[in-house]
Amino acid sequence: MLLRTAICAAVLLLCQPHAALAQDAARATLAEQDLAGRIDAAIAPMFQPAAPGATVIVVKDGKTVLRRAYGMSDTAKGVKMAPEMALRLGSITKQFTSTGILMLAEEGKLSVDDDITKHLPDYPTRGKKITIAQLLTHTSGIASYTAKPDYRTRMTQDLTVAQMIDSFKDDPLDFEPGSQYRYNNSGYFLLGAIIEKISGQSYASFVEQRIFVPLGMNDTYYEGHGSSKAPVAAGHMRVESGFGPAHPLSMTQPYAAGSLVSTVDDLARWDAAIRAGRLLKPASWQKAFTPYRLADGKDINYGYGWEVATVQGAPMVGHGGGINGFSTYALRLPEQKVYVAVLTNSDSGPVNPGVVARKAAGIAIGKPHREFREVALQPAALNGLAGAFEVEKGVQRVFRRQGDSLVMQRSGRPPVVVKPLSANEFFIPGTLEYFEFQRNEQGVVTQVLQHYDGGTLVQPRVGDAPAGRRAVKIADGAFDARVGRYELRPGFVMELSREGGRYFAQATGQGKLEIFPMSETVFFSNDVDAEISFEGQGFVLKQGGRNLPARKL
Numbered sequence: 001m002l003l004r005t006a007i008c009a010a011v012l013l014l015c016q017p018h019a020a021l022a023q024d025a026a027r028a029t030l031a032e033q034d035l036a037g038r039i040d041a042a043i044a045p046m047f048q049p050a051a052p053g054a055t056v057i058v059v060k061d062g063k064t065v066l067r068r069a070y071g072m073s074d075t076a077k078g079v080k081m082a083p084e085m086a087l088r089l090g091s092i093t094k095q096f097t098s099t100g101i102l103m104l105a106e107e108g109k110l111s112v113d114d115d116i117t118k119h120l121p122d123y124p125t126r127g128k129k130i131t132i133a134q135l136l137t138h139t140s141g142i143a144s145y146t147a148k149p150d151y152r153t154r155m156t157q158d159l160t161v162a163q164m165i166d167s168f169k170d171d172p173l174d175f176e177p178g179s180q181y182r183y184n185n186s187g188y189f190l191l192g193a194i195i196e197k198i199s200g201q202s203y204a205s206f207v208e209q210r211i212f213v214p215l216g217m218n219d220t221y222y223e224g225h226g227s228s229k230a231p232v233a234a235g236h237m238r239v240e241s242g243f244g245p246a247h248p249l250s251m252t253q254p255y256a257a258g259s260l261v262s263t264v265d266d267l268a269r270w271d272a273a274i275r276a277g278r279l280l281k282p283a284s285w286q287k288a289f290t291p292y293r294l295a296d297g298k299d300i301n302y303g304y305g306w307e308v309a310t311v312q313g314a315p316m317v318g319h320g321g322g323i324n325g326f327s328t329y330a331l332r333l334p335e336q337k338v339y340v341a342v343l344t345n346s347d348s349g350p351v352n353p354g355v356v357a358r359k360a361a362g363i364a365i366g367k368p369h370r371e372f373r374e375v376a377l378q379p380a381a382l383n384g385l386a387g388a389f390e391v392e393k394g395v396q397r398v399f400r401r402q403g404d405s406l407v408m409q410r411s412g413r414p415p416v417v418v419k420p421l422s423a424n425e426f427f428i429p430g431t432l433e434y435f436e437f438q439r440n441e442q443g444v445v446t447q448v449l450q451h452y453d454g455g456t457l458v459q460p461r462v463g464d465a466p467a468g469r470r471a472v473k474i475a476d477g478a479f480d481a482r483v484g485r486y487e488l489r490p491g492f493v494m495e496l497s498r499e500g501g502r503y504f505a506q507a508t509g510q511g512k513l514e515i516f517p518m519s520e521t522v523f524f525s526n527d528v529d530a531e532i533s534f535e536g537q538g539f540v541l542k543q544g545g546r547n548l549p550a551r552k553l
Helices: 002-046 090-106 132-136 161-166 185-199 203-215 264-275 282-288 353-364 476-480
Strands: 054-060 063-070 072-074 236-239 242-245 260-262 307-311 314-323 326-333 338-344 387-392 395-402 405-410 416-420 425-427 434-439 445-452 455-463 484-489 492-499 502-507 512-517 522-525 530-535 538-543 546-552
Touching: 002 054, 002 063, 002 353, 054 264, 054 353, 063 264, 090 132, 090 185, 090 203, 090 260, 090 282, 090 314, 090 326, 132 185, 161 185, 185 203, 203 264, 260 264, 264 326, 264 338, 307 353, 314 353, 326 353, 338 353, 387 445, 395 445, 476 492, 484 538, 502 522
Parallel strands: none
Antiparallel strands: 054 063, 054 338, 236 242, 307 314, 314 326, 326 338, 387 395, 387 455, 395 405, 405 416, 416 425, 425 434, 434 445, 445 455, 484 492, 484 546, 492 502, 502 512, 512 522, 522 530, 530 538, 538 546
16 A cells, blocks of 8 residues: 555656646747737737738747738739738848858858959949948948839839849949948849859859758749749739739849748748858858948948847847838847748838837737827817927928828928827827927927837927928919920930819829929929929929929920
């Protein structure tokens, strides 16, 4: 009897740890389910069931917490989005290009401090030293080909790598190399050319053989140069009736700056490989995630193919992407071991993938973002808020009262209606940003604080709000004399037209914008910060601090 009791006690002791482990596992599962539910509850309302949607993955401590799809994969055919679908990544591609460059650097085949002419000897640098590091960090000063006015007219053309480089290599530099940061797709196009030159492989083959195959990323490829079993989501853009097919694009043009297609599952594999220190040495990964320093000693919020920022105070590296039909965002929180990827199949809303990713990440680390809920204000509460506030030298943020609304406009950007959180706080719908007006003892607004995920910017009041542009009534006949096609540069034309008493402008490859007369010779748009001023047989387009003359055809 004593022997049987001892045996039972021993069995009980052996079973207790297993039971405890099972209970711990059950609690962990419940915690993960609760976290997934909270993330889903926060982001699901942002998507519309019949609109373009998204695939979303959230990984924490190496475990997939949430993997879901929202909205439609193809609105025309009524196909729902599924988590396994493949979508264009856009500029998330730059992470893979920079990794390829660093792999070649570790092999001793290049240095990021090399002048680019060491590898592209025919590239005209105009006597300036432009380094590979400056291409990686958007500090080269080279003009970005996607920012050129005629880019949309050429984006369907299949071009070779050399032809694409020829399209921007003779443009003047935007600034002294290393002195400024300006996002630049030309730089990453050149990085792709350098990879090809050194490796002897096409860019598509290099990233496939050196990155995707070793990491098991079987559904990731250069569009047009590979495929997978994953179904591909259709790309969308906004049209007057809702959403339609995106503008066509030759994938020879985004190339090493934005040509890749992938799934959220493969992106999670990508993050797991980075966490495990695969492909590169720790020092190289750290360099990629370190803010680059300009010639004047100031750091920028960008490393080698990665944005460097914070989410609710937690250090973050990530990147967004925007390409015809698609908008994306993926981020890593290294200290919390959290990864979030959001791939949407529309290039023009209705959802900002960066906001979705940040909200999901905030919940994953136990620091959810503030939920914005509009409150009702008496119109008189808007009195005294109007004014001009300095963002930085030469850049202002202007608040104006328009009826019962408060409108904000930053220099060079279209106006936005901001919604009240309180009498002194207003948020931008669809973002994580809000503004807080601060007053002196006399109750006069002296500055506005711009709160965004990761920090706060203080913007002092520098004066009254400039008078807003007001439309006046002109005779339709006065505009009819202006109707026609105007050439801003070869292949880039703006057409002016009238529909009843409304006036419109439409540039090549772009949507139609309504324009309003300030006089018979000056017109403005409420959708973009631009003016058209007629002079003789042409006009001058004033936009983004530039004056672009156009002649009538």
